[in-house]
Amino acid sequence: MTDTSRVPIDNGVTWSIxxxxxxxxxxxADDVLFGNTFDRPLKLPWxxxxVLxxxxxxxxxxxxxxQSTTKPWALSPLISTMPYFAHQRILHGELLPPFPSEESLVEDVSQLYLAVPAAGSTLSPGTSSPARFRDSLPSPRDTNGLGSDSGSIRRSLSPSAGSDRSGTSNASSTKHxxxxxxxxxxxxxxxxxxYFTSPEKRRxxxxxxxxxxxxxxxxxxLSFAGQSGGPHLDLPGGLSFDLGRYWDGQPVRFVCCERKEDGEGGSGEPWGRPFWCVAIEMANEEDEGEEGGDSETSDSDLD
Known part of the structure; x- marks a missing residue:
């Protein structure tokens, strides 16, 4: 699932995962987040x-x-924060391409338009399902009442009303x-x-x-070549921080996780269930011969 063997040599990048x-x-896409989470408070530098x-x-x-006094975190939607992002639509039964590739990853969202569900289909949370649309329509019992009211109701469902529904459908199709x-x-x-800084467009x-x-x-x-042996941050204008001086040794954890809804229960973390995690830790002398960092994956919803 992860590849840390190849490192780009352009733009000053010294590491790649x-x-x-x-x-x-x-x-x-609005509910899939990526960033850093920590188990205890950070000692933030001057x-x-x-930096923020x-x-x-x-x-x-x-x-x-x-600045949390319990579990600090920094998260952003995966689709808008990733430096490089490639999307491919896989047909049923189609073999997945080999991974990792022999070449560095190239930005490719040419097929991302296929991930926009058609109007009226059952979508992710927060969108109207066909069932909700049906519930908003008058039932047969409502449209076949007795007396003069029934005639007026039937007239309201005649071609003019149908045209309104058709117009709504056409508007949805146009938006799609x-x-x-x-x-x-x-x-x-x-x-x-x-483009994806907009929550509406991510949804x-x-x-x-x-x-x-x-x-x-x-x-x-961001590099891992500070004098202290920990992370080093270089900002525009010549401002730099040797973060290792303030690092207490806890793992630098890169997490892809689900957005936690307001009022949602769980383990108490401000983020939702993790999909996968890559943790970078300071190596001990006995670990010098080992390669890469630790990784964790929640495989219930991932392949």
Whole structure:
């Protein structure tokens, strides 16, 4: 599922972690988050406010509570935060492509328009299902009442009312095709990330078993070569932080997880159920011969 063997050499990137997989049930792109979670409070350095402003500049959809006194976190929608994102629609019975590829991951969302469900289909949470649409229509009992009222009701369901429903259907179809056309126009990383800063546009995209997603999270401004041996952050303008000086040794955990709804129960974390996790830890002397970091996967909804 993950590949850490190849590292890009452009844009100052010194590390790369790729992940590929599918969701075994449907999820709105707005409900799949990616970022960092921690088990205990962080010792934040001087200048943290500048770091947070930089993070929000790089990723406007980012939300965080890094100053939490319990479990700090910083999460953003996967589709808008990933440096490189590739989507492929897989047909039933089609073999999955080999992973990892011999080449570095190339941004490719040319088939993402296929992940926009057709109008009227059963979609992810928050969208109207056909059943809800049927419930909003008058029942046969309502439309066959006695007396003069029945005639007026029948007239209200004559071609003029049908035309209204047809107009609504046409409007939904037009919106659906408009969304697909917008997605087809996305060609670069910057275009994709800017487009999906909108929650409404993220909710229009649904990932399911037919959607193969490959991501590569690699950042030139973050490295693991600080003098302290821990993470090192380089910001524009010459501002840099040796984060290892403030690092208490807890794993740097990259998590892909489900968005936690307001009022939802669970284990108490501010994030939802994790789909997969890659943890980077400081190696002990006896671990120097081992490669890569630890990874955890919740496989109930992933392939």
């Amino acid at each position: 790729q992940v590929q997989g599918r969701f075994l049930r449907e999820y709105s 200048g943290t406010s500048a 402003r930089f993070m929000n500049y790089m990723d406007p959809a980012l939300t965080h509570d890094l 095709h408009s969304m697909q056309d917008e997605l087809k126009s996305l060609e670069t990383v910057a275009q994709r990330r800017a 229009q995209v649904t990932f399911g078993p037919s959607d193969l997603i490959t991501t590569d999270f690699c950042y030139g401004f």
